[in-house]
Amino acid sequence: EAEVAQSPRYKITEKSQAVAFWCDPISGHATLYWYRQILGQGPELLVQFQDESVVDDSQLPKDRFSAERLKGVDSTLKIQPAELGDSAMYLCASSFRGATHGYTFGSGTRLTVV
């Protein structure tokens, strides 16, 4: 079964450092989503791509977060500088025909900022 690949699985970084996460969606999935899940809360959408274009980044803290999907395939989410409150699970998901047909999520990256 096709999977969404994410790396790294775990990342510990010191505050004020830069950190980056990578996601490779299922082949053929044009829509890619980055979500953040803080412990005890539901996933919150950070950014949504359609191919290489950003569809929605209204909840992305743009002073420190950036996301790109240059060739419309894999994507990178970056945080610089990291803050203690950024500690969370960062989930990537992809979809072939939009949310109503369900996302496929990756296993996520667990970020701890110390």
Next chain:
Amino acid sequence: DQQVKQNSPSLSVQEGRISILNCDYTNSMFDYFLWYKKYPAEGPTFLISISSIKDKNEDGRFTVFLNKSAKHLSLHIVPSQPGDSAVYFCAASAGTGTASKLTFGTGTRLQVTL
């Protein structure tokens, strides 16, 4: 503003009995609803969905009920099994198509006991 709410953070059910997980929403534009299941250190996996034109959808042991007038949906698991122990997220989408995105609730942790 939490548009999708799961007011029960946790639920404990005996094996073989029925598990009922509840979800409320506030956005009248939501017209598609999904349930996801999440094990620790893994990404959420799609479980079952329902369109707003229906009031019930069944898939094996899982049934989702939708009450549009009350803006309420529920997930029934019968019979509950120990492997069902996980966090369950309710999610909703407004509109269809590749630009659609999911808004998640805060999750309910289900524990199925022997």
